[in-house]
Every structure is written in C-alpha cells, then in structure tokens.
Amino acid sequence: MNRFDYVKPSTVAEAIAAASAPGATYLAAGTNLLDLMKGNVVRPARLVDITQLTELTRIETSGNGDVRIGALVRNADLAHESGFARDFPAVAEALLSGASAQLRNAATAGGNLLQRTRCAYFYDAASACNKRTPGAGCDARGGDSHQHAVLGWSEACIATNPSDFCVPLAAFDAVVEIEGVSGRREVALEALHLLPGTTPERETVLAPGEMIVAIRLPAAARAFARHARYLKVRERNSYAFAVVSAAAGLVIENGTIKQARVALGGVAARPWRARDAEALLAGRPAEPDVLQQAAEAALREAKPSGDNAHKIPLARSLIVRALQAAAQGTPSRMPALPASPFSSIPGVLHDA
Amino acid sequence: MNWTVSLTVNGEPRTLALDDPRVTLLDLLRERLHLTGTKKGCDRGQCGACTVLVDGRRINSCLTLAVSLDGAEITTIEGLATGDQLHPVQEAFIAQDALQCGFCTPGQIMSAVGLINEGQAGSDPERVREGMSGNLCRCSAYVGIVEAVLDAQATLSDTTERAA
Numbered sequence: 001m002n003r004f005d006y007v008k009p010s011t012v013a014e015a016i017a018a019a020s021a022p023g024a025t026y027l028a029a030g031t032n033l034l035d036l037m038k039g040n041v042v043r044p045a046r047l048v049d050i051t052q053l054t055e056l057t058r059i060e061t062s063g064n065g066d067v068r069i070g071a072l073v074r075n076a077d078l079a080h081e082s083g084f085a086r087d088f089p090a091v092a093e094a095l096l097s098g099a100s101a102q103l104r105n106a107a108t109a110g111g112n113l114l115q116r117t118r119c120a121y122f123y124d125a126a127s128a129c130n131k132r133t134p135g136a137g138c139d140a141r142g143g144d145s146h147q148h149a150v151l152g153w154s155e156a157c158i159a160t161n162p163s164d165f166c167v168p169l170a171a172f173d174a175v176v177e178i179e180g181v182s183g184r185r186e187v188a189l190e191a192l193h194l195l196p197g198t199t200p201e202r203e204t205v206l207a208p209g210e211m212i213v214a215i216r217l218p219a220a221a222r223a224f225a226r227h228a229r230y231l232k233v234r235e236r237n238s239y240a241f242a243v244v245s246a247a248a249g250l251v252i253e254n255g256t257i258k259q260a261r262v263a264l265g266g267v268a269a270r271p272w273r274a275r276d277a278e279a280l281l282a283g284r285p286a287e288p289d290v291l292q293q294a295a296e297a298a299l300r301e302a303k304p305s306g307d308n309a310h311k312i313p314l315a316r317s318l319i320v321r322a323l324q325a326a327a328q329g330t331p332s333r334m335p336a337l338p339a340s341p342f343s344s345i346p347g348v349l350h351d352a
Numbered sequence: 353m354n355w356t357v358s359l360t361v362n363g364e365p366r367t368l369a370l371d372d373p374r375v376t377l378l379d380l381l382r383e384r385l386h387l388t389g390t391k392k393g394c395d396r397g398q399c400g401a402c403t404v405l406v407d408g409r410r411i412n413s414c415l416t417l418a419v420s421l422d423g424a425e426i427t428t429i430e431g432l433a434t435g436d437q438l439h440p441v442q443e444a445f446i447a448q449d450a451l452q453c454g455f456c457t458p459g460q461i462m463s464a465v466g467l468i469n470e471g472q473a474g475s476d477p478e479r480v481r482e483g484m485s486g487n488l489c490r491c492s493a494y495v496g497i498v499e500a501v502l503d504a505q506a507t508l509s510d511t512t513e514r515a516a
Contacts, residue, residue, distance in 0.1 A: 006355065006373035006419060026421065034376070035396050047373070049420050076409075080472070100486020101467065102400060106416065107411045238485035314471045336478040 001037045001129035005046040012053055012179060012213065019048040020181055020209030026050055028072060029106040031099075032115045040125050041116075041132060056110075056213060059084060065219025068177075071110030071212045075165070076101070078109060088217055089186050089330045090168040090228035090247050097232050097339030099166040100239045110212040113166060113176065113192060114204065117159035117269070130156045131200040145306025147243060150299075150315070152268035157200030161193055161270050164339070168230050168247035170271035172221035172265035180210035187214070187311065193270030205268070224249030224261060229325040231318055232265070232339040242266035244315045245339070248322035250286065257281045257290075262298060262323070264315055274298035277319065286327035288320070295319040356417045362431025370419055373441050377421060378402045378413040381428060389429035389458045393488075400487035403459040410466025412486075429458035432452060432465065437482070440511075441465050444504035445497075452491030463487045464501045468508055475502060 009015040019026055023045030027033060036042045050056070056072040059081055067087070069078060078084060079095035099107065121127040121139040128137035140148055140158050148158040166189065174189040192204050204213070232245035244267035251258040260281035262274040277294035284290045295316040302312045321341050355370045361381070361485060368384060378395070381387045381404070393401030397415040398507045405427040406412045432439040444450070451457045463484060473479035480501045481494075489497065 001374050004373065006417075008420075027417070029415075030417060030420070031397060031412070031415050034417065038396060047417075049417075051420055076470075080470075100400065100488045101470070101483050102403055102410050102412045102463065103397060103415075105466070106411045238482055336476060337482050 001034075001044040004044055006049065007046065008052060010052055011207055012055070012211065013052050015048050015053065016179060016181055018046070019211065021046060022050055022208075024209070026211060027073075028111040028186050031103050031107045032111065036116060036123075039123060048323050050211070061344050065222070067219075068077050069109050069215045069217070071108060071214055073109045074105060075099075075107045075109065075112060076104040079104070080173075080265070085334070087222045087336075088168070088172070088228075089225060090230045090249060090326075091165065091172070091217070093338045094164040094168050094232075094245075094247065096334060097230065097245075109215055110166070111335045112127065112163055113189070113212060113215070114206075115163055116203070118162045119148070119159035122159060131159060131196075131203075134199070134201045141306060143306070146310075147214065147241075147266075147304050148308050149268050150304055150311045151264075151272055151300045151307045152195045152270065153176060153201070154196045154198065156198055157196035157269070159196070159200070159269060160266050161268065162241045163271065164230070164232060164245060164265060166193075166271040167245055167263050167265035168186070168228075168249075169215065169217070171247040171249060171261040173218050174221075175218070176212055177214040177216060178206065178210050179213045180207055184213075186216075187232040190218040190271070190273050196269050200269075205248070210225045210286040212252055222248075223251050223259065226330055227252055227326045228330050229322050230339050231313060231322040231325060231341045233318055233341055237337060244311055245314070246318045246322040248319070248326040250281075250323070250326045252286065252327065255285055257284055257286055260294070260323075262294065262319060264298065264319070267302070267311060267315055274319070276300065281323075286323065291323045292321045294323065314329055334344045357418055357422050359418075359421060359423075360425040361387070362427060368418075373417060373419045375418045376414055377404070377406070377416040377418045377426070380418040383411065387428050387430050390462075391455055391458055393456065393459070398488075399456070399459075401456050401459040402489065402501070403462040405462060405466060408469060409464075410463050425463075427465075429462060432461070439465070439508045441468070441500070441504040444500040444507065447502040448496045448503060449493075450496035450500035451489075451493050456487060456489045456491075459460055460484070460487045460489065460497055462488050464497075465505060467501065473501075474503070475505060477502060480505075 023043040058069040085092035158244040234240040249261035264272040277298040391401040393399035
C-alpha cells in the first residue's frame, strides 16, 4: 500500500474541497478501497475520510413518499430496517445476498454504488488492464473470461459491475443525489455507471470531487412490494459475487401484469435494466410462455465476450425464475439464504 | 505527521499516536497493543479470522483503518471472558468441539457473538450457516461450529428470559 495523506473533514463542503485535489479519493468503510490499495491496484495520494459526516447516515421518508437513503447508511442497517424491507423487499434481499455479515455491517450504500469490478485481471497489477492503465490492453480478452460481460462490453474492456444492491435500484428507478463544488445534481441510478467503450477507466458520471450523498427510491416503487424478488446465481451458496442475478417486480391485478420491472446483474459494466422485457410483460398474464418471451427480449442484444456464452441462457432462465418467484409473491419472511434461486421455490431443494 | 486515535479496547481506554495512517485495526491490535488473539488470515476481508466487534458490531478488522475509528469501542476475543468465567459462546465451542487447529476460532467466536447480538438467525441452523458464511475454517469444523452457535444462542436467550 502506498503512503497517503489522510484528512477527516467535518462537513460535506470541506470534504468536497479536500477531495477535489488530484489523486484524492473518498474513504467510507473502505471494504473495497483498502483491499484495492493493499494490492496496489489503486494508489490514492489522499484519503478523505467521510465517516464523521453523520448527516449522511439517515434513512428518511419525504412528504411525497420517496425514501432517501443517506450515502453512509450501512448495508446491514438498510436491509434490516423493517419499514424499508417491507416496502422494498427486493432491495433488502439484494443487500443480504451480498458479501458477508461482517462486510455488510461496515459497507455503506454510497460505497456499494462505487465498488470496482471484480475482474481478476483488474485486481492483478501484473496483468494488462485498460481500466487500471489506459491503453495497456486487456488480458481478460482470451483469458479466463467465464465470469465476464455479455452485454454492453467493448474490445477495450469486458469487466462487469459486481453490485447486487444496484440491480433492484436500477429496476425501481432509484435516483442518485450528487454534490460537488458546483452544487447538487441528480442522476438516475441507471445512468450512473458508464459502459466501457474506448475509455473503460471512466466508470461513472461523477466528476473529480463529486460525492454521492444519497440514493432515493421513488414512492411509486412501493407498488411492487407484494411481488418483488432478487435472485442470484453464485458459484457457491453464500458469500460470492453473482455469476448472473436478476431483480423482478410485478404489479398484478386479476391475473394480469399491470407493470413489470426487470434488471440483470453480473452481465455488464452497469446494472442492466431490461425495458423491452418489461414492455412485453405489461398487460399479459404471468404464464411460462410470456415470461420466456420477456427473457428472450432481455438478452436479444447479448453476445459472449469470451468463454462466457453460458451466461446468456443462464440469464434467460434466471429472469424466468425471478419473474415466477415474484408472481408467487414476496415471501413473508426473508429467505434463510437470500436471493437463492433454489431456496424458496416450492419443491426445489435449496442446495439442488 | 502524527494522528492520535482514542479507542476503548476491551473496556480499557487507550490513546495511541500513529505515525502512519495505513495501520489497520488488525495491525494496531496485534502489533501495537499485543492483542494477538485476533488473527491475520487473508488480510483481504475474505476469511473472517480478524473479526472483532466495533461498537458491538462484527466487522473485518483487516479492512478498517485504525485512524478512522477514533472514539470507537472495540471488543476482541481477549475481552470476552469475565475473569476465569468464559463467555457462553466460548464454552459452547469447547463443548461442541467446534475447532481443530484453532486458527480461525477467535474470528468464529467473535462472529458468533455478533450474529447472536444481531438477532436475525434465532435457532434456525440454515440462518446460522448463512450468517456465519464470512468465516472460513480450513479444518472444516463447520458442523461443530453451527452446533456451538445454536447452543450459545439457546443459553443466551434463556439467560435473557430469566433476567426479564
């Protein structure tokens, strides 16, 4: 780990000023940043510790019913906040399917949005990586690419975004509140992360010094609370990143889907909202052939970036299963193994 | 430049001067306070051997900068027993033979104490397994660990009920 300057400002304005310097980066819990620094993957000149900014630790409901999650709310606290888990069950399920209990106790909401890819070549300082060193090349292309992107990738980068939390947030139209030297602005969560194109080192729309201060879920997202799931295929039952994940939310009236929300994780450099699938579901019954058509639509543009063609049919199957699970209804209690595609489907063993 | 960190470690107030902000809570405990019960396994947040309680919550001490924790209350494996009286989780680990080599055990025990405090798993072995998934055991003593956590959970909830 490189040496760095460490500052601990007491206001958001001071933090933004301190983080606008070249080479500066924000430190919240540090669960991803310190790991990256230990591997010399990132070498910030200055850490701006924002953990004392208590104004960012609140979960609030505004007059219009929107829920505002402060950037420093811990993942576990958000997932276990009973009102939040009741109204946004797929978000709570996604949070609880990520990392381990220790990490969820530390990791923050804002930090989750800004976590870096888990591409092994990005993590290995000896490998070529256009994200880490622009122009260096990409050792993942033609390398061990079985976990890499099938949507939105480029010749320069085939890495995926590892966040679980972001997937239902994208599905339910979350908004990110950002503060910088020139004031406050908002972007849709879906537009926060950039696709790699020819500049994979640019991962988000944030300008230097800009800070995520809150994430807002619109009141309208509550309409999906009775039929909302997040399912995640992992290489082991727990404490693993997604191979593919899917968030699904439905509003069902008299057997007909009135509204649908579908997003995928683990398939691209950002959470992948599947609007074509949503449009196809609206006005139709939640029947197998309809769900299958929606899954086909969601992956229509998909193509393998290497040894990962299997992720395309896997993602289709997971969308169908997530929609089936959502149609059956949100479980009254969080499943013992959150987001398991196996644990809460009647008749299927959890470790099958 | 120097940074001063004030912590309460196992009930004892400690003020430390750090000449380098890179010191993790894990290294501070082991190298500066000589509390070597907390283990360094992977040092990257993947194995759970370094689990301690910070303000009552279990976290990975290897992924936390000590300088960031000014004012926090830390509990390590050394702070769990009361004199010669072991904590119920420690007793349960012995009773259930929940270890072999013992390297992961302090982290397992601190994680179990955190899990029971969180109150999400209750007496459901599947929820205990999921809640303990951040602690790896290379000797694979998992069956005993789950039994120990369930035992300790039962003991602690009995104690709470009697006190109520």
